[in-house]
Every structure is written in C-alpha cells, then in structure tokens.
Amino acid sequence: MSTQSMSFNLRVWRQEGPQEPGRLVDYKVVDISPEMSFLEMLDELNVQLTRKGERPVEFDSDCREGICGMCGLVITGVAHGPLSATTTCTLRMRHFQDGQTIEVEPFRAAAFPVLRDLVVDRTALDRIIQAGGFVSQNAGSAPDGNAIPIPKDDAENAMDAASCIGCGACVAACPNASAFLFTSAKVSQLAYLPQGRPEARRRVASMVRQMDLEGFGNCTNHGECEAVCPKEVSIHHIARMRKEYWKAMLG
Amino acid sequence: MNTFVSLYWSTVGRKFWTALTGICLVGFVIVHLVGNLTLFMGNQAMNDYAYFLETALHGGLRPFGELALLVLFGVHALTALSATLQNRRGRTQGYAVSRPAGGRSHQTLSSRTMVVTGLILLAFLVLHVAQFRFGVGFDWHVTAESAGSAHPVRDVYRTVVEAFHTPLWMGIYLFVMALLGFHLRHGIWSAFQTLGTINTPLRRALFILGAVLAVLLALGFLVLPVYIYAVVDPAGPFQSAPSTLGGAR
Ligand code: HEM
Ligand code: SF4
Numbered sequence: 206m207s208t209q210s211m212s213f214n215l216r217v218w219r220q221e222g223p224q225e226p227g228r229l230v231d232y233k234v235v236d237i238s239p240e241m242s243f244l245e246m247l248d249e250l251n252v253q254l255t256r257k258g259e260r261p262v263e264f265d266s267d268c269r270e271g272i273c274g275m276c277g278l279v280i281t282g283v284a285h286g287p288l289s290a291t292t293t294c295t296l297r298m299r300h301f302q303d304g305q306t307i308e309v310e311p312f313r314a315a316a317f318p319v320l321r322d323l324v325v326d327r328t329a330l331d332r333i334i335q336a337g338g339f340v341s342q343n344a345g346s347a348p349d350g351n352a353i354p355i356p357k358d359d360a361e362n363a364m365d366a367a368s369c370i371g372c373g374a375c376v377a378a379c380p381n382a383s384a385f386l387f388t389s390a391k392v393s394q395l396a397y398l399p400q401g402r403p404e405a406r407r408r409v410a411s412m413v414r415q416m417d418l419e420g421f422g423n424c425t426n427h428g429e430c431e432a433v434c435p436k437e438v439s440i441h442h443i444a445r446m447r448k449e450y451w452k453a454m455l456g
Numbered sequence: 457m458n459t460f461v462s463l464y465w466s467t468v469g470r471k472f473w474t475a476l477t478g479i480c481l482v483g484f485v486i487v488h489l490v491g492n493l494t495l496f497m498g499n500q501a502m503n504d505y506a507y508f509l510e511t512a513l514h515g516g517l518r519p520f521g522e523l524a525l526l527v528l529f530g531v532h533a534l535t536a537l538s539a540t541l542q543n544r545r546g547r548t549q550g551y552a553v554s555r556p557a558g559g560r561s562h563q564t565l566s567s568r569t570m571v572v573t574g575l576i577l578l579a580f581l582v583l584h585v586a587q588f589r590f591g592v593g594f595d596w597h598v599t600a601e602s603a604g605s606a607h608p609v610r611d612v613y614r615t616v617v618e619a620f621h622t623p624l625w626m627g628i629y630l631f632v633m634a635l636l637g638f639h640l641r642h643g644i645w646s647a648f649q650t651l652g653t654i655n656t657p658l659r660r661a662l663f664i665l666g667a668v669l670a671v672l673l674a675l676g677f678l679v680l681p682v683y684i685y686a687v688v689d690p691a692g693p694f695q696s697a698p699s700t701l702g703g704a705r
C-alpha cells in the first residue's frame with residue numbers, strides 16, 4: 206500500500222426523493238489512498254457523514270469489478286469519469302489530482318428519474334430488453350457443436366455487442382438522452398447470429414417502440430455514447446440496428 | 457402492434473427521412489453550385505443556363521424540380537425539428553457540469569448546433585427564393601435579345617451582379633454559406649451513419665471526407681459573391697449579343 210494520501214473537494218448531488226428539488230453539496234474528504242476506487246472514496250465520505258449523524262450519500266453498486274453495470278455516476282461532467290473504457294467502480298483515485306474539486310452527479314435523463322441522491326431508476330432499460338421478446342429454439346436433442354456455421358467476424362461483432370452491461374452511461378452522456386447505443390447493442394448481439402432470425406423484424410421494431418415510449422431522445426450521431434461506454438460498444442451497432450429497422454419498415 | 461405510423465415516425469424511422477432528404481439536398485446543392493459557376497463564363501453562359509432551366513422538358517423541369525425541392529426541404533426540416541423537440545424532453549434536468557468525453561466521440565460544435573444552422577438556412581431559403589426566383593427587391597431585367605420576343609428571358613446574371621454589389625446581401629450570403637458548410641460538416645457523415653454505414657474504417661473515412669466536402673461546398677458558394685463584388689463591374693456590360701439558345705428560340 207502506498208503511504209501517500211490524497212484529499213478532494215467533492216460537490217455531490219443530494220436529493221431527498223424523486224419529487225424533491227436537489228442541489229450540489231460541498232464535502233471535503235481527506236486521507237484517501239490513490240489506490241482506492243471512486244466508490245471506496247465515496248464509502249469513506251459516508252463513514253464521515255455517518256459519524257457526524259448525517260444521512261449518507263446513496264449511490265448504486267454491486268460487483269465493484271466492472272461487470273454488473275449497477276454503478277454509474279457523472280464525474281467532473283463525464284459519465285463514469287475521465288478515464289475511457291472504465292466503470293465508476295474501477296476508476297481509481299490516482300487518476301485525479303490531489304486537492305481537485307470533483308463534481309458528482311447522477312445519470313440524467315427524463316427516463317431515468319432520480320430516486321435519491323445519486324441513485325436513478327434505470328428499469329426503462331430492462332423494459333426495452335423485455336420488449337425484444339423470445340428467440341425461437343429447436344427443441345429436442347442437443348444440436349452438434351458446430352452444426353450452425355457462423356463467420357468469425359460475425360461472432361466477434363455479436364460478442365462485442367453482448368459485452369454491454371446495461372449501465373446507461375450512453376444515455377447519460379448523450380446530449381439527446383438517447384438510448385440508441387444500449388438498444389442497438391441488445392439488437393446487434395442477436396442480429397449478427399442466425400439464431401433469432403425468425404423474430405428479427407418484430408424484435409427490433411418492438412424494442413425501438415419501447416425505447417420511444419420510455420421517453421429517450423433521438424440519436425443524432427454525436428457519438429458521445431461510444432466515448433464513455435465502459436465496454437467500448439461501437440456506434441457501428443447503431444448503424445446495424447438501423448439496417449435491421451429498415452428491413453422491418455419495408456417488410 | 458407495430459403500426460405503419462409507429463414504424464415510420466419512431467426515433468429510428470423518422471431519422472431515416474431526415475437523412476434521405478439530407479443526402480438528396482446535398483446532391484441538389486452540388487448541382488446548384490456547378491450551375492452557378494457558369495457565372496465565371498460570363499453573362500451569356502449564365503443566362504443560357506437559366507433559360508435552359510426554365511424551358512427544359514417543355515417547361516416541365518422547373519415546376520417538377522421546385523415541387524421536389526419543396527418536399528425535400530419540408531420533410532427534412534419537419535422531421536429534424538420534431539426530433540429536436542423530442543430530444544429537449546429527453547433530459548428535463550440538465551447537468552451542473554458537463555464535458556464532452558473526447559476520445560472516440562464524433563461530437564463537434566457542428567453536431568451540437570445542427571438545429572440552429574438548419575433554422576438559419578431555412579430563413580435564408582425564404583429570402584433567397586424571394587430574391588432570385590421571384591425577383592423581390594430587384595428590377596426585373598430581361599435580356600436585350602429577348603426583350604421584344606414573346607418569351608422574355610430574365611437577366612439572372614444582372615440580378616445576381618446587382619445583389620452582390622450590395623454589402624448587406626453580400627454579408628448575409630457569406631455568413632449563411634459558412635453556416636451551410638457547418639451544417640454539412642456533421643450532416644454528411646451523419647446521414648451515412650443514419651442510413652446504416654456499418655464498417656468502422658468506412659465510417660471514420662466518411663467523417664473526414666464529409667468535412668472536406670462541406671468545406672469545398674462552402675468555399676464554392678463563397679467564391680461567387682466575393683468574385684462579383686471584387687471583380688465584376690456593377691455597371692455591366694450586360695447581355696447584348698444574341699444567345700445561341702436564344703437564337704434557336
Ligand atoms: C431547411 C432548413 C434546414 C433545417 C431546418 C435543417 C435541420 C437539420 C437538423 C435539425 C438536422 C438533424 C441534426 C443531426 O442529425 O444532428 C439535420 C441534419 C442534416 N441536414 Fe439539415 N437542415 C436544413 C437544411 C439542410 C440543407 C440545405 C442540407 C443540404 C445541403 C441539409 C443536410 C443535412 C444532412 C445531410 C443532415 C444529416 C442527416 C442525418 O444525420 O441523418 N440540411 N438538418
Ligand atoms: S452500451 Fe455501453 S454505456 Fe450503454 S449501457 Fe451498454 S455498457 Fe453501458
């Protein structure tokens with residue numbers, strides 16, 4: 206462990222409930238080890254607040270190793286903070302300057318109402334996945350391992366799309382609060398594969414319709430989503446989703 | 457159920473029309489620019505070109521073309537504006553601090569100001585059509601050679617020369633043409649992405665090529681007013697020799 210310690214001036218969004226007005230509140234945290242993750246630093250803040258008898262700052266997290274997609278904060282104006290291809294939980298304090306002022310805000314979108322402090326309701330994304338429906342499978346005995354040939358490029362593209370952890374950073378970073386990158390990843394992971402072809406047209410149309418019902422914005426190709434996505438999901442999946450959609454429009 | 461309307465007016469479906477009309481408009485703008493460059497060949501060439509547009513296909517080209525342009529601009533502006541309004545509702549509470557992430561982002565000042573440059577282009581379009589199509593604010597000259605004929609031909613060349621010797625009009629055109637370039641800096645590559653450019657190297661190439669084309673188009677349109685203002689004599693001489701096209705009439 207490094208003996209070095211850092212301190213930061215935090216400006217954290219505090220909000221009692223969905224209907225309550227919120228505001229940025231200033232806190233100072235000291236004795237932060239550079240190896241701490243951003244969330245561990247917030248844990249330290251909460252220890253400090255609890256000792257003072259104040260209500261701790263609420264934020265989401267689960268795996269704390271960058272795979273579950275629960276965490277997600279806008280840090281110094283960038284979703285998941287300044288480091289690319291990184292979740293909030295795997296961002297280390299050494300990536301900040303000692304004494305730096307750090308703004309911490311929740312992911313903002315009309316479809317992501319703030320529940321409390323930094324916790325937002327992202328179930329809209331779950332409903333988009335649900336709208337995708339089922340994938341037909343052949344029942345019966347297990348098929349041969351390589352019975353369905355899939356070109357390597359297609360398999361890799363599908364895997365890249367499937368690496369989306371559903372964190373919602375793409376929505377948070379998009380100037381239009383659009384969920385195109387997320388939705389396109391969920392469309393693309395199937396669209397590249399022969400499985401699920403029978404339902405392809407219905408699937409993409411239904412997912413897009415659900416996305417619109419939730420109140421997300423339009424994609425105008427800023428590409429900000431790809432830059433903040435911790436899994437570097439490419440906007441080529443957005444183009445892929447649109448192509449799937451043109452088929453649904455014409456068919 | 458996915459109905460016709462829900463498919464064609466969804467966030468994905470609507471943008472298809474913005475992109476398709478946008479691409480067609482880029483095509484139109486290129487043709488328009490090439491046509492305008494006849495001005496460098498002198499009054500004869502430009503007026504012949506104008507005469508051609510008016511009379512081609514037994515006079516059918518112009519009404520058809522104008523209708524097509526009206527639809528293109530109308531659909532483009534309508535779909536784009538309704539999408540922009542929807543985007544406003546997408547984030548009701550903004551960030552206290554927000555920075556572009558850089559890196560792989562394609563966000564530019566141009567991409568953030570599309571609706572602003574678009575609306576200015578729309579306002580300009582009204583002025584532009586009023587001036588050069590309907591001659592509002594200009595004496596309606598006819599070419600010398602056609603003055604007495606049954607089918608008088610407008611001296612478009614002279615109208616343009618007079619317009620661009622007015623500093624106000626010159627300034628407005630220069631400003632708007634720069635904005636057109638700005639609109640297209642994001643617009644061109646974005647339209648390809650919307651229509652489904654999948655391949656990442658191709659997308660990156662289009663991002664650069666789109667910018668180059670945008671600059672070339674803006675420069676092309678900027679050169680004309682400047683050339684007229686600086687080089688062409690506002691007093692003429694204007695068309696006096698019979699036009700070859702006119703002669704055939
Ligand atoms: C009538 C006035 C116009 C308005 C109000 C307007 C507005 C807009 C808006 C708001 C967008 C969407 C912004 C975005 O995708 O980020 C857009 C996109 C675009 N515009 Fe325009 N625009 C106008 C004229 C033009 C003209 C004259 C051209 C071509 C010469 C053009 C070409 C494009 C292209 C290619 C796109 C990209 C479409 C896409 O991303 O899919 N626009 N316009
Ligand atoms: S596409 Fe990337 S940023 Fe968007 S939800 Fe998936 S992992 Fe998060």
Ligand code: FES
Nearest residue numbers: 269273274276294
């Ligand atoms: S807590 Fe699981 S990805 Fe950050």
